[in-house]
Amino acid sequence: MKALILAGGSGTRFWPLSRKARPKQLLALEGERSLLQETVDRLQPLVAPADVWICTTEALAEAVREQLPEVPAGQVLAEPMGRNTCPAIGWAVGLMDAGTEPIAVLPADHRMADDAAFRSILGRAAQAVEEHDYVMTLGVIPRWPETGYGYLELGAELANGLRHVLRFVEKPGLAAAEAYLAGGRHLWNAGIFVFRGTTFLELLAKHQPELAAGLAEIADQPARAAEIYASLPAESIDVAIMEKLDDIATLPLDCGWSDLGSWEALHEILPKDEAGNALRGDALALDSANNLIVSEGGLVAVLGVSDLVVVRTGDTVVVLPKARSQEVRRLVHELAARQRGDLL
Amino acid sequence: MKALILAGGSGTRFWPLSRKARPKQLLALEGERSLLQETVDRLQPLVAPADVWICTTEALAEAVREQLPEVPAGQVLAEPMGRNTCPAIGWAVGLMDAGTEPIAVLPADHRMADDAAFRSILGRAAQAVEEHDYVMTLGVIPRWPETGYGYLELGAELANGLRHVLRFVEKPGLAAAEAYLAGGRHLWNAGIFVFRGTTFLELLAKHQPELAAGLAEIADQPARAAEIYASLPAESIDVAIMEKLDDIATLPLDCGWSDLGSWEALHEILPKDEAGNALRGDALALDSANNLIVSEGGLVAVLGVSDLVVVRTGDTVVVLPKARSQEVRRLVHELAARQRGDLL
Numbered sequence: 001m002k003a004l005i006l007a008g009g010s011g012t013r014f015w016p017l018s019r020k021a022r023p024k025q026l027l028a029l030e031g032e033r034s035l036l037q038e039t040v041d042r043l044q045p046l047v048a049p050a051d052v053w054i055c056t057t058e059a060l061a062e063a064v065r066e067q068l069p070e071v072p073a074g075q076v077l078a079e080p081m082g083r084n085t086c087p088a089i090g091w092a093v094g095l096m097d098a099g100t101e102p103i104a105v106l107p108a109d110h111r112m113a114d115d116a117a118f119r120s121i122l123g124r125a126a127q128a129v130e131e132h133d134y135v136m137t138l139g140v141i142p143r144w145p146e147t148g149y150g151y152l153e154l155g156a157e158l159a160n161g162l163r164h165v166l167r168f169v170e171k172p173g174l175a176a177a178e179a180y181l182a183g184g185r186h187l188w189n190a191g192i193f194v195f196r197g198t199t200f201l202e203l204l205a206k207h208q209p210e211l212a213a214g215l216a217e218i219a220d221q222p223a224r225a226a227e228i229y230a231s232l233p234a235e236s237i238d239v240a241i242m243e244k245l246d247d248i249a250t251l252p253l254d255c256g257w258s259d260l261g262s263w264e265a266l267h268e269i270l271p272k273d274e275a276g277n278a279l280r281g282d283a284l285a286l287d288s289a290n291n292l293i294v295s296e297g298g299l300v301a302v303l304g305v306s307d308l309v310v311v312r313t314g315d316t317v318v319v320l321p322k323a324r325s326q327e328v329r330r331l332v333h334e335l336a337a338r339q340r341g342d343l344l
Numbered sequence: 345m346k347a348l349i350l351a352g353g354s355g356t357r358f359w360p361l362s363r364k365a366r367p368k369q370l371l372a373l374e375g376e377r378s379l380l381q382e383t384v385d386r387l388q389p390l391v392a393p394a395d396v397w398i399c400t401t402e403a404l405a406e407a408v409r410e411q412l413p414e415v416p417a418g419q420v421l422a423e424p425m426g427r428n429t430c431p432a433i434g435w436a437v438g439l440m441d442a443g444t445e446p447i448a449v450l451p452a453d454h455r456m457a458d459d460a461a462f463r464s465i466l467g468r469a470a471q472a473v474e475e476h477d478y479v480m481t482l483g484v485i486p487r488w489p490e491t492g493y494g495y496l497e498l499g500a501e502l503a504n505g506l507r508h509v510l511r512f513v514e515k516p517g518l519a520a521a522e523a524y525l526a527g528g529r530h531l532w533n534a535g536i537f538v539f540r541g542t543t544f545l546e547l548l549a550k551h552q553p554e555l556a557a558g559l560a561e562i563a564d565q566p567a568r569a570a571e572i573y574a575s576l577p578a579e580s581i582d583v584a585i586m587e588k589l590d591d592i593a594t595l596p597l598d599c600g601w602s603d604l605g606s607w608e609a610l611h612e613i614l615p616k617d618e619a620g621n622a623l624r625g626d627a628l629a630l631d632s633a634n635n636l637i638v639s640e641g642g643l644v645a646v647l648g649v650s651d652l653v654v655v656r657t658g659d660t661v662v663v664l665p666k667a668r669s670q671e672v673r674r675l676v677h678e679l680a681a682r683q684r685g686d687l688l
Contacts, residue, residue: 298659301675304668312661315642324648331645
């Protein structure tokens, strides 16, 4: 099987550690390896590096190649621009030329606690694709009533533990999320797919003929790639294809998946001292509890504070309550308004 | 008149901004000038720089001379080591050779809101010393029931608004401090003295004969200064001399005096935004109130926090509640224990 890792994302949730030129997937948030490197590592030995393809942006391609010397440089694809996941996957799958071989599509910035469990499920999904030509999506067994994720609603049981996916459910309200958690018939949509390349391209032609035509045009006239790419409909694979299919299959993942969507989520998965402080880099915490302290530069010393995020990079220090981690984007917007783009 | 500024102090209250090689008096905490420079500036035109003497340590003498090019280099005296204020003043007054001219002894690290008011009082004190040969100490009219300062208890009124000092009172408990504040018969001891040099040396010989003999020995054998200095009794001028005198006079100061004893005290005197945040250097505060943010390096951005001190220097970031400013010393002690003296 082959793997296609989507590594073009940008975002501000881990600012100031993440920057435009160094987004989340290129950061080593947990250990010494970046999330992208860990995504490739996690596939071994199921998918050899020679069978890994990366779809990223032109701005990040060089950094991606540096982080992944084991992946052939030509398989690090640089999109002319970001147009959401469906054009990216369609374009990359066309270039991969995988035939009927299963392709796993994976985000580059997620975390699994149990890589072996993940590989086992991914291997079973690939087998189901080979045997039955399913389009598979892997869903995560919910651990709390999350309102920030989409869900998969489960239908009938298929062979070998597979389940039919009745429908994709958009981000629910809290009451619905609690019902999903209690009911046992929903999974978190983790954005992980497995399918035959040929099957995907057929579905693309059927459900997104305009996009498929545009990608064919790019293949014919590579010099006009940027111009044509800019005109493609910018839709997610979920909306553009998956939600239109009646016969998607899934396997539930139970491997400590996290999308590491905030500083708070990072605090949850890092090792902590007896007072609940997670310390990365040169950090000292006295009389302090449940803080996340990350330093890329010199010492960060705190005393008498709780439930804070304190992050220090070479040029920037950020302090905010852990529960308000998502609001770090407000600082980013304010700095952009103040013409401080050098810090973003 | 001449001035003797005591600039040998060290301390940790403004760590990490203050360092062993750059203690509080050398820091520009409020404006562009250091507290030491402001102390010299404040004396103008009452005491010309040519009549200013500085007593500091060997480690700090060069930095002091750099900050005060207007003070003759030979008048920046470097103590062989710190032995508290009485040996320092005795040694320096001997070298100043001021005769019967008034000498004002001033700490180097205090702040006055109204410099002109201070000069006016200091000028009147010098006049009283010239006319009556008083030993004067200037006391500050209390503004709150402070338990961290010593007090002067006032006695009879003398001529020209001067008051007799009945006694020096050690740091009181809260009930006593409240009574002092309400009673109007106590002043804060600000450590500011004015006397004739000759008078002081006579009092030293009378009340501290051992110290006076040691200083005479140093004058005779300068090569043995360090060795002899190390053997001098390390006492404060308050305890060694002032508390033994029956006829000290005072003038009350009402000029916005502060000893700037903590980050919290600095927050009080700095200009603040409408939410009460005092920002020094490159700082951004969103949805945040009553914080002190000081940056010597890059940006410090906070969101959703209140009543914190956040200080960034080139190598260190500190975060602690403003109300616990005094405990910054605990971080210093912890770092010393961890062999991180490079940060202290």
